[in-house]
Amino acid sequence: MLVVEDEARLAAALQRGLQAEGFAVDVAATGPAGLDAARHGGYDAMVLDVMLPGLSGYELVRRLRAEQHWLPVLMLSAKDGEYDQADGLDCGADDYLTKPFSYVVLLARLRALLRRGAPERPTVLAVGDLRLDPARRRVTRADAEVALTAREFALLDYLMRRPGQVVSKVELLDHVWDASLETAPNAVEVYVGYLRRKLGRDRLETVRGAGYRLAT
Amino acid sequence: MLVVEDEARLAAALQRGLQAEGFAVDVAATGPAGLDAARHGGYDAMVLDVMLPGLSGYELVRRLRAEQHWLPVLMLSAKDGEYDQADGLDCGADDYLTKPFSYVVLLARLRALLRRGAPERPTVLAVGDLRLDPARRRVTRADAEVALTAREFALLDYLMRRPGQVVSKVELLDHVWDASLETAPNAVEVYVGYLRRKLGRDRLETVRGAGYRLAT
DNA sequence: GTCCGTGCTGTGAACGCGCTGAGGACACCG
């Protein structure tokens, strides 16, 4: 949870209160700092004051949305005019609360926002009857689950993103192994062997002198 | 757009106003009629009065959500107490406006709701026979209450919002703990251990080298 | 056929991940 609020006392109170509810809370005190945090912080939601030094809350949301960031934003403002509220919401905020606000209501509204925050379903890689779900970290072959170790999974993941292409051992060492210098190319052969054993002999083709290819 | 409101004059005014904005609007005058319309009407969103003959707005939303209907609901009420508002939102409404309300604000809030699309999450998270109510801060396992500490609750909450997905320890430290830099990853292991003890050994799966997964 | 280069695989050892019990730091409460 990100709180962008320049009044130090209110910010501290919000942080304490939300932490007591079990949220992990960061605070930013200026518009630019808040924008930056929202961009890179991976927050679930954001409580945003309108009156901020450096960049208004309105503008902050507008930029955030323009940059394709969709985290839920609850806007906080001392302005209770109907057009202020409508402007805030039309800039891209999801809710608008006027100061002074009830803490109970703030929490309930945050919960309602979080309820809706839906991370889109990650793609599932599929090649033939092989299926790999990066988020669930599951691999199935003809609907039967296959248990893979971390390294095996990473290797298959890389190959399934390039089905039919020949991938060299050096390329695999670079991307699936971190330090290619310290690992012998034979390790790749070993792990290809493991995968073949678990997925079927002919799923991974050897291209002598060039690398490996995932059969489509 | 569905309007559920028993005061004929207000209902008619809302219908006219929303139609002027380009919405196709149907009106229901009682709770049961509204519930039925919401179930089968395929509406984008719903404006719902709380005080209704036959079935209160609270109960209407609760049933709707229990039946897995997630259309956005803007609740309308003459009650402006903070707990009325919080109750309405925790029943599953997405927004709450007190009468008398500004028409401009109503429109802006409806636009914000429609922008978000239908929510995908119920107010109470449920995975298997595990149930977690964020508002009441309670967890039950097969209808038996389980006492959790704040940290345990936050951890389970985060995992239950991503059932079946693998969540890394770093991600958990970022979102469930405040300062990932200052907390050792081992703390996650410790708390997973606590949860396993309270919820059952096999509810939380370890994915070696990747993270943890809540069994679905 | 021989020879060489490349890839495959069984064995085994070191490593490091994750689990756990013990206990210290801290806050809250009577």
Add this chain to the structure above:
DNA sequence: CGGTGTCCTCAGCGCGTTCACAGCACGGAC
């Protein structure tokens, strides 16, 4: 002030994972 509960660190352990090694199989060139 001690009692209680929570949070988190630490150290030790078990064991799965990773990878080097060496011997073998196989393909291609001649």
